[in-house]
Amino acid sequence: MVANKMSSFLKWTLILFSLVSIILNIVLICLGSSKAPKCTRTPRFPPKAKHDPRSAVFADLTREEYTQVQDYMRKGLGVSTDALTEPSQDFLFLIELSLPKKASALSYLDAGGPPPTREATAVVFHGTRGHIKEYVVGPLPDPTYHRDVTEERYGTQLHINARTVTVGEYHLLFKMLDEQVFAKLGALMKESFDVDVDQKDERRRRRLNAFEQMPRGRKSGDRSTWISYFRDVSGMYIHPVGFEVLVNHASVNASDWRVERLLYNGRYFESVDELKAKYAAGDVSKIAYKETPDYGSLKPRSGPLQVAPQQYYAEGKRFSVGGNHVLYLDWSFAFGLSSLTGMRVFDVRFGGQRIAYELSVQEAMSVYGAVTPGLALTKFLDSSIGVGRFAHELTRGVDCPYDATYVTTHRYIDVAAPTRFANSICVFEHNVGQPLRRHFADFFGNSYGGMVNSALVFRTITAIGNYDYLWDFVFYQNGAVEAKVHATGYMSTSYVLPGNEKYGHQVADKVLGNIHTHFVSFKVDLDVMGVKNMFQTKDMKYVNVSMPWAPDHHAMIPQLVEKELKTEQSHYLLLPTWLLLNGMLLPTQEAALRYGTKIPRYLHIASNQLNRWGNKRSYRIQVITFAGDPLPESEPEERSMSWSRYKVAITKHKDKEQTSSSLYSQNNIWNPAVDFSQFIEDNENIEEEDLVAWVTAGFLHIPHSEDVPNTVTVGNGGGVILRPHNYFDEDPSVNSPDAVYIKPGTEQSCQTNRMACLAQESCSPVLEPFTYHGFDGAMNFDEF
Numbered sequence: 001m002v003a004n005k006m007s008s009f010l011k012w013t014l015i016l017f018s019l020v021s022i023i024l025n026i027v028l029i030c031l032g033s034s035k036a037p038k039c040t041r042t043p044r045f046p047p048k049a050k051h052d053p054r055s056a057v058f059a060d061l062t063r064e065e066y067t068q069v070q071d072y073m074r075k076g077l078g079v080s081t082d083a084l085t086e087p088s089q090d091f092l093f094l095i096e097l098s099l100p101k102k103a104s105a106l107s108y109l110d111a112g113g114p115p116p117t118r119e120a121t122a123v124v125f126h127g128t129r130g131h132i133k134e135y136v137v138g139p140l141p142d143p144t145y146h147r148d149v150t151e152e153r154y155g156t157q158l159h160i161n162a163r164t165v166t167v168g169e170y171h172l173l174f175k176m177l178d179e180q181v182f183a184k185l186g187a188l189m190k191e192s193f194d195v196d197v198d199q200k201d202e203r204r205r206r207r208l209n210a211f212e213q214m215p216r217g218r219k220s221g222d223r224s225t226w227i228s229y230f231r232d233v234s235g236m237y238i239h240p241v242g243f244e245v246l247v248n249h250a251s252v253n254a255s256d257w258r259v260e261r262l263l264y265n266g267r268y269f270e271s272v273d274e275l276k277a278k279y280a281a282g283d284v285s286k287i288a289y290k291e292t293p294d295y296g297s298l299k300p301r302s303g304p305l306q307v308a309p310q311q312y313y314a315e316g317k318r319f320s321v322g323g324n325h326v327l328y329l330d331w332s333f334a335f336g337l338s339s340l341t342g343m344r345v346f347d348v349r350f351g352g353q354r355i356a357y358e359l360s361v362q363e364a365m366s367v368y369g370a371v372t373p374g375l376a377l378t379k380f381l382d383s384s385i386g387v388g389r390f391a392h393e394l395t396r397g398v399d400c401p402y403d404a405t406y407v408t409t410h411r412y413i414d415v416a417a418p419t420r421f422a423n424s425i426c427v428f429e430h431n432v433g434q435p436l437r438r439h440f441a442d443f444f445g446n447s448y449g450g451m452v453n454s455a456l457v458f459r460t461i462t463a464i465g466n467y468d469y470l471w472d473f474v475f476y477q478n479g480a481v482e483a484k485v486h487a488t489g490y491m492s493t494s495y496v497l498p499g500n501e502k503y504g505h506q507v508a509d510k511v512l513g514n515i516h517t518h519f520v521s522f523k524v525d526l527d528v529m530g531v532k533n534m535f536q537t538k539d540m541k542y543v544n545v546s547m548p549w550a551p552d553h554h555a556m557i558p559q560l561v562e563k564e565l566k567t568e569q570s571h572y573l574l575l576p577t578w579l580l581l582n583g584m585l586l587p588t589q590e591a592a593l594r595y596g597t598k599i600p601r602y603l604h605i606a607s608n609q610l611n612r613w614g615n616k617r618s619y620r621i622q623v624i625t626f627a628g629d630p631l632p633e634s635e636p637e638e639r640s641m642s643w644s645r646y647k648v649a650i651t652k653h654k655d656k657e658q659t660s661s662s663l664y665s666q667n668n669i670w671n672p673a674v675d676f677s678q679f680i681e682d683n684e685n686i687e688e689e690d691l692v693a694w695v696t697a698g699f700l701h702i703p704h705s706e707d708v709p710n711t712v713t714v715g716n717g718g719g720v721i722l723r724p725h726n727y728f729d730e731d732p733s734v735n736s737p738d739a740v741y742i743k744p745g746t747e748q749s750c751q752t753n754r755m756a757c758l759a760q761e762s763c764s765p766v767l768e769p770f771t772y773h774g775f776d777g778a779m780n781f782d783e784f
């Protein structure tokens, strides 16, 4: 009985305790949440300006517009839009926005002129006729005309072999290699690479993956490609197996294609049959298959632990994305993402005043060194594959801050229908982790004044084959804007063979990380107080000066050296070198500043308008680069990358000179459709003209073991900062509401220091759920 009573007492005590505990928990949670309410999603203050719908003139085509142009081209020209169209047919490869002429865009934006006609560029690979055509199709949204602009844009016809290798051509190439190479080398494949060519079940068949060398041959019209093979594991690019095949696919008819050469374990063979016979006869040093560790995998080797710090918007976002127009504090700009050239912004304004008409990526190029054919002659020009084409979804909290604004884009390149790339651009404001400016007044009149460096980042990341490029445009509150690139992803590697050690470092068993350069071309069309600008340089020199108060005392004192450069290139470049070498001519100034020459440290696009202090208002072009040497001009491929000769080259703006490179440069590298050096050959006057600065930045990459599995972004980048220089009368960030000022006695006041009240005002972030659709637009050759 007693025991029973005791147990009932215990039961009720426990129930009571549980109830009290639940109520206490609810109270505590409520108290907690009242302390930290959810952060507002709506901005505390509306943007200073309104979105400008006219920025739509720079907007990429919508999905509907792509479809309209596709329909028009299919019906009007009878071109195929099938993804597996063969090279011998006529294939609609690309549809892109055709940019408006600058004069008509400016008339529309600034002078109330009519909107420029919205048009698309359509690229057709006319396999039936042996050439490539670029058409302008318009007006959008309901096209009624098309015009062949090939000759107008490039001054030449484009041979069909200047085309990018399409999915349709790859499909045929892989089929041919399966039939003519792999099927015939069963024993070698099994013993050397554990590849079972007879396995009928595709999903169970172990295979090798292909990666190509470019350019494809030695002269115009060639289309012979060395294909290197890699293990079919994650991070295939760092698993070369020592097997490479040279395929001639110059004919548009796949039946004419043939294997011209093979490389196996460092030895060359004329044909598959020769390799097969010599292998069977034991006349070949064999590669014995060995299971390799999965060192290229990006699977975490430890589970998630404590989350890294997160930034959130305590009072809503201070920027706004409306259509393709962005507003951020004093900044505004329009944006686009070209399949070919990548990220670009237009009509960039600070305080309502246009600073740049266009700031864009043009090309990403690299030159490799190796002993193996797969990388020995490799010069990649990524815009021929598409610098912006592979902008897949950005991962929240990794590729961009979790709570960034994400923009979905559409593209039409080598597809059957426009492709949607969800969340492929991100925009965010963040604290870059250092003050923009600050001073602590110690000795007299104690005070502290400072301002956080909170800047807007506009980003996309494009995974072009092995490498992933981060493209950032950063807008700072002092009126500076930065364009930069960082490389990550997998480096290209080759199989370790004798003599290869000159070309890099070994990074895994039989794997060499090969030396290469990264060069990136940016177009910087600054308009400083209008389009009439000049190019100025500034630097320093030490001058032996006598001191005014003691004339016999001389000292070397640094002085400012200012110059205005009046023509696109110097006259001396047009004269024989011996004149220069003999010192008979002093080089005059040139606005095409070659790498390897002494370049003034300050480069400016300036206006004749003066600031309050009588100085020419200007923007400085500060190039951040660790580029390797440009390819010697004696090389026949150099003309395709002649932009990379110059750290900065200034040209007079021309609509015809829209890009420094072209879609056709890679596959006709010896006779390119665009040779940048010709932009400056006419040596035009650049005084009081509309100027464009073409900037080359990059880095020399000597791969090392820490490039496994991935090259990291830290230190692997380059870019250009455009900084106001006598443009304003003082630093415009003095007007920023982020500025903080503290005097003795005001340490706790929030009047000029929001930080003092942050602890009381804190809120908990409202986050979007995590989603990922990155695989939606991915290429997958397994499916063909």
Ligand SMILES: [Cu+2]
Binding pocket: 487, 491, 516, 518, 701, 711
């Ligand atoms: Cu690299």
